[in-house]
Amino acid sequence: MQTILITGAGSGLGKELALAYAELGHTIILTGRRLEPLQKVATQIALKRGNAYTYQLDIANLENVKRTVKEIINKHKVSYLLNNAGVGCFGSLRELNEVDIQHTIQTNILGTIYLTKTLLAHLLQQENPKIMNIISTAGQKGKVNESVYVASKFAIRGFTESLQKELEGTVHVTATYMGGMNTPFWDETNHIKDKTRLQSSAEVAKKIVERDEELFIEL
Numbered sequence: 001m002q003t004i005l006i007t008g009a010g011s012g013l014g015k016e017l018a019l020a021y022a023e024l025g026h027t028i029i030l031t032g033r034r035l036e037p038l039q040k041v042a043t044q045i046a047l048k049r050g051n052a053y054t055y056q057l058d059i060a061n062l063e064n065v066k067r068t069v070k071e072i073i074n075k076h077k078v079s080y081l082l083n084n085a086g087v088g089c090f091g092s093l094r095e096l097n098e099v100d101i102q103h104t105i106q107t108n109i110l111g112t113i114y115l116t117k118t119l120l121a122h123l124l125q126q127e128n129p130k131i132m133n134i135i136s137t138a139g140q141k142g143k144v145n146e147s148v149y150v151a152s153k154f155a156i157r158g159f160t161e162s163l164q165k166e167l168e169g170t171v172h173v174t175a176t177y178m179g180g181m182n183t184p185f186w187d188e189t190n191h192i193k194d195k196t197r198l199q200s201s202a203e204v205a206k207k208i209v210e211r212d213e214e215l216f217i218e219l
């Protein structure tokens with residue numbers, strides 16, 4: 001059994017991954033900026049006799065990442081990092097505002113890199129350590145009105161593929177690409193007209209958990 005740190009575990013895909021891995025008996029470290037949704041997921045896991053702990057973590061803030069990782073590894077041996085947290089940024093490049101651009105790059109790229117780098121030494125001390133990066137089909141091809149989001153996901157694809165080579169034989173690193181899912185991700189935008197037509201994050205999580213030994217998962 002592993003101790004799995006999941007970012008963005010209070011909603012959407014992160015939440016479903018937490019529930020699915022907990023069901024298999026793994027210990028889950030639920031992280032995100034808002035504690036309340038994390039506590040609800042922890043309660044759901046506890047009701048099924050699973051193990052979960054909650055930590056407030058803003059991956060976009062390096063000081064917060066360093067402090068929180070220290071706190072977590074004082075108490076837990078984390079052997080699996082699941083980089084799931086991410087934000088969207090949609091509209092034509094002319095319309096996008098600089099604050100949203102900055103926030104997307106800071107969260108999706110720097111946040112993922114900060115946390116992975118900060119936890120890496122600890123991961124390397126564990127048995128069979130793993131990292132999974134939740135990317136998106138936005139990390140595979142360009143899309144209209146998604147230029148900055150796509151740029152952020154291409155960056156994480158490059159980061160992941162490089163770590164697969166750099167850490168070969170020590171850490172198993174998985175890149176995961178999926179199409180649209182019906183999650184709160186789309187709540188603040190009208191980029192997707194009807195999110196209820198998208199695949200369910202619970203189904204996607206189930207497939208990811210079944211295939212998590214693979215280096216490349218496409219769903």
Ligand SMILES: NC(=O)c1ccc[n+]([C@@H]2O[C@H](COP(=O)([O-])OP(=O)(O)OC[C@H]3O[C@@H](n4cnc5c(N)ncnc54)[C@H](OP(=O)(O)O)[C@@H]3O)[C@@H](O)[C@H]2O)c1
Pocket residue numbers: 007008009010011012013014031032033034035057058059060061084085086087107111134135136137178179180181182183184185186198201
């Ligand atoms: N929905 C889709 O169609 C789709 C498709 C392909 C890939 N993806 C990717 O799937 C991942 C999960 O997205 P989702 O669809 O499940 O959306 P979601 O429900 O909005 O989940 C995103 C999570 O990330 C957390 N988060 C955001 N900024 C953070 C930060 N700075 N530090 C820590 N946590 C942060 C949020 O929690 P807090 O606000 O509490 O921090 C939230 O729980 C993302 O990487 C997204 O790019 C989504």
